[in-house]
Amino acid sequence: MAILTKNFEKKSSYTMGVYEQGGGYKALKKAISEMKPGQIVEEVMKSNLRGRGGAGFPTGKKWSFIPKDSPKPKYLTVNADEGEPGTFKDRPLMEQDPHAVIEGSIITCYAVDIHTAFIYVRGEYAKSIQRLRDAINEAYASKYLGENILGSSFGLDMVVHRGAGAYICGEETGLLESLEGKKGQPRMKPPFPAIVGAFQGPTVINNVETMAAIPHIITNGGEWFNNLGAPGVGGGVKLYSISGHVKRPGVYELPMGTTLKEIIYEHAGGIRGEKKLKAVIPGGSSAPVLTADEIDVKMDFDSLAAIKTMLGSGAIIVMDEDTCMVKALKVLMKFYAHESCGKCTPCREGTGWMARIISRIHRGEGEISDLDTILSISNTINGKTLCPLGQAAIGPAISFITKFRGEFENYIRRGSN
Amino acid sequence: MVKFSDRTMEKFKSVVSKYPKKDAALLPTLWLAQQEFSAITPEVEEYVAELVGVSPVRVQEVRTFYTMYTPKPLGKYHLQLCTNIGCMLLGAEDILAHLKGRLGINVGETTSDGKFTLSTAECLGHCGTAPVIRINDDFHENLTGESLDKILGSLK
Numbered sequence: 001m002a003i004l005t006k007n008f009e010k011k012s013s014y015t016m017g018v019y020e021q022g023g024g025y026k027a028l029k030k031a032i033s034e035m036k037p038g039q040i041v042e043e044v045m046k047s048n049l050r051g052r053g054g055a056g057f058p059t060g061k062k063w064s065f066i067p068k069d070s071p072k073p074k075y076l077t078v079n080a081d082e083g084e085p086g087t088f089k090d091r092p093l094m095e096q097d098p099h100a101v102i103e104g105s106i107i108t109c110y111a112v113d114i115h116t117a118f119i120y121v122r123g124e125y126a127k128s129i130q131r132l133r134d135a136i137n138e139a140y141a142s143k144y145l146g147e148n149i150l151g152s153s154f155g156l157d158m159v160v161h162r163g164a165g166a167y168i169c170g171e172e173t174g175l176l177e178s179l180e181g182k183k184g185q186p187r188m189k190p191p192f193p194a195i196v197g198a199f200q201g202p203t204v205i206n207n208v209e210t211m212a213a214i215p216h217i218i219t220n221g222g223e224w225f226n227n228l229g230a231p232g233v234g235g236g237v238k239l240y241s242i243s244g245h246v247k248r249p250g251v252y253e254l255p256m257g258t259t260l261k262e263i264i265y266e267h268a269g270g271i272r273g274e275k276k277l278k279a280v281i282p283g284g285s286s287a288p289v290l291t292a293d294e295i296d297v298k299m300d301f302d303s304l305a306a307i308k309t310m311l312g313s314g315a316i317i318v319m320d321e322d323t324c325m326v327k328a329l330k331v332l333m334k335f336y337a338h339e340s341c342g343k344c345t346p347c348r349e350g351t352g353w354m355a356r357i358i359s360r361i362h363r364g365e366g367e368i369s370d371l372d373t374i375l376s377i378s379n380t381i382n383g384k385t386l387c388p389l390g391q392a393a394i395g396p397a398i399s400f401i402t403k404f405r406g407e408f409e410n411y412i413r414r415g416s417n
Numbered sequence: 418m419v420k421f422s423d424r425t426m427e428k429f430k431s432v433v434s435k436y437p438k439k440d441a442a443l444l445p446t447l448w449l450a451q452q453e454f455s456a457i458t459p460e461v462e463e464y465v466a467e468l469v470g471v472s473p474v475r476v477q478e479v480r481t482f483y484t485m486y487t488p489k490p491l492g493k494y495h496l497q498l499c500t501n502i503g504c505m506l507l508g509a510e511d512i513l514a515h516l517k518g519r520l521g522i523n524v525g526e527t528t529s530d531g532k533f534t535l536s537t538a539e540c541l542g543h544c545g546t547a548p549v550i551r552i553n554d555d556f557h558e559n560l561t562g563e564s565l566d567k568i569l570g571s572l573k
Contacts, residue, residue: 073437085501085540116437123485124541126554159435164444165484167539181436181443181469183482199437243503243544250545285502285540317502317544331505335539341482 003228003237004212005253008096014131016138019099025144027215031107032152035218040111044214046222048235053079053170053207054284054312055388056301063112063204065194072201076109076117077179080132080208081163081170083122084284085335086315089239089251090208094121094128097212098135102158104214105206106144109156112204116157120175123163132160167339171387172205174341185343186387209239233257233300240299242268244318245275257300264295264318276321279404283312285332286392288399309399324417325407329400330355330362336393347390350381354397361408364415371401371408419464425453429468440471443479447486455490484538492527492534494572497551500537503544512548513537515562519569532572 007013007022019025031040045060066074078101082090093101105117121129136158139145147155166184168174173187176198197203213236217225229235235256240263243249247269254263260282264270271277277292282299288309290297297303304311319328337355342348354377357370378394385391401408411417421429429449433442446469450461457465457480459473466473480486498516500509517523520533527534543549546558550565557568 082542083540086503086544087540088542088544091542122542123483124538124551157435162445162448163483164447164486166482178444179441180438181441181471181479182475183478199441241545243547244506249547281502315544317506319506323506328502328505331500331502335501338539 001228001237001253001255003216003253004093004097004100004209004239005251007100008092013096014098014135016099016135016142019097023219024099024215025103025142027218028103028106028110028144029150031110031218032150032154037111037113040107040218043222044111044217047213047217047225048222048229049210049213049217049225050235050301051207052209052213052238052313054084054286054310056311059206059210062194062206063108065192066112066202066204067195068113070202073116073199074112074114074201075198075203076105076112076114077172077175077198077203077205078105078117078119078208078211079170079172079175079205080119080121080125080128081175082125082208082313083167083170084286084313084315085332086243086281086284086317087241087313088243089241089314091125091128092251093208093212093239094125095131098128098131099139100212100215101132101208102135102139103144104211105158106139106149106156107214107218108204108206108211110149110154114204115155116159118159118161118179118198120161120163120169120179122169123165129160129162136160166341167335168341168387168389171389174387175205176203183341185341186389188386213237228255230255230257230298230300233298233303235300238299238314240314240316242316242318244316245272245320245323246270246318247272257298257303260290260295260297260299260316263299263316268318271318271320273320277318278321278323279319279325281315281317281319281396283310284315285317285335286310286388286395287312288395289403291403309395324411325400325404326358326362326411326417329396330358332396333358333393336389340389340393341387344385344387344390346381346384347393350377350390351393353377354393361412366412368409368412370412371405374401419454419458419460421449421453421468425449433469440469440475443469443471443476444483447476447480451486457486457488493532494552495534495536497536497538497541499539499541499543499547499549499551501540503540504548507547509548512550512560512562512565515565519566533569 050056169178169184174184178184193203225236226234238256333355337351381390462476466476
């Protein structure tokens with residue numbers, strides 16, 4: 001299936017000429033000349049498009065929360081701070097098809113009456129930043145940005161904001177703080193960004209992949225997009241990033257709700273070296289891990305929530321039978337401890353303790369009771385932090401230890417794997 | 418005293434004009450400063466603070482929060498090896514050992530000729546082509562010891 005990825009293989013796919021040749025900016029023309037903002041929101045609601053950053057909030061509904069009569073300027077912030085370990089699907093969109101992201105963003109702003117948009121890109125993605133900046137310049141030259149877009153009274157400015165290395169800025173309120181030139185420490189909610197967001201104004205925050213889907217929804221209709229999802233699931237197409245011990249890692253565009261088994265064994269070619277599958281993280285490192293006998297599950301928000309994990313960013317990390325789960329968890333815990341912003345005590349202290357304890361176990365100096373200590377720390381973090389980072393850290397901690405407890409205990413007894 | 422070149426000052430003015438508040442331009446201004454002065458020293462922090470109209474401590478707070486601003490100049494080539502889960506599963510540890518051996522330095526150090534600084538990084542978003550290393554702004558994917566030797570050899 002090639003909808004969001006349809007331009008990826010074209011030569012110079014990132015230029016205005018190639019994008020327009022493939023039908024680019026026709027959706028924007030349709031939106032501005034034939035549709036009222038309210039109709040666009042309605043179409044997006046019909047599409048059943050849910051936020052592709054990880055939380056899966058219905059996009060049309062999110063837009064509808066923006067007050068229509070705000071005295072303060074409203075903003076769109078595109079979250080391109082792709083940092084969830086295992087995720088690499090927004091980068092190809094920005095590098096290969098930046099105009100799709102831009103066109104979707106312009107349509108979003110038209111629908112919600114926004115006149116300033118920021119694209120917050122993680123600092124390491126230098127090529128994405130350059131491609132977006134060049135594409136934005138082209139869009140200004142073609143009158144798709146600036147004042148009186150396509151001869152209408154609608155105007156929009158778009159700015160690329162470069163992050164500087166902080167996972168927490170992928171959290172929407174951390175991102176807003178960072179955009180305002182501060183440490184990226186999340187804010188208390190409520191008020192939600194839709195009411196008080198960037199620069200105190202109502203703000204829509206959408207993921208890159210979400211934005212790239214918008215032009216297709218406008219061109220072909222919300223119902224069409226919804227029907228692209230798996231039968232009984234809907235919600236369109238999804239970019240799944242798959243990595244780890246598979247034969248063909250990469251980004252696959254598939255119907256929302258394709259089974260995890262099909263993605264691993266058909267699309268990604270199965271496990272390298274014909275080894276057995278041991279474990280899979282289905283939605284980025286924060287999603288609780290699944291065992292090999294749990295992969296007959298549809299990869300959509302609700303199906304994964306039903307088995308107590310999550311779709312998150314749709315990043316599948318595959319681990320074969322030789323993987324040391326102690327080491328894998330150590331790497332993840334070190335990550336969360338490093339990225340905790342320090343604002344909430346349970347997360348700041350808890351992630352640090354968990355990282356130190358699991359490192360001690362990995363060095364062969366652990367005790368069986370350490371496992372329960374990690375679970376107890378997880379329990380202390382659970383639900384007691386302002387943002388989801390603490391929650392993200394305990395997802396792997398609890399699931400690794402409970403689902404692979406035997407392996408952890410053996411490792412501790414032997415002092416190695 | 419540090420001071421932006423005329424060209425960078427023009428860039429700074431253009432950046433500031435894009436934000437509703439001057440101090441929102443702090444991150445992009447730190448980027449400009451890092452490019453111009455190679456590092457964000459305390460002196461640079463004070464200069465940036467004056468430019469965007471905030472206290473020096475606010476600049477230091479921001480500079481230290483983000484991993485990509487450096488307080489001291491790095492080697493000509495900054496090697497940042499991802500060691501997070503995707504790269505770990507495919508051998509990043511071996512690559513790291515190989516790098517340390519070849520360069521004779523530890524993580525966080527710079528070779529005596531000032532050519533290479535070695536760092537490890539959290540997930541760099543290239544897990545489908547792991548293991549990956551970021552050298553300055555460029556990514557090198559599907560690393561092996563051999564391919565890495567070739568890459569390092571080509572850096573003058």
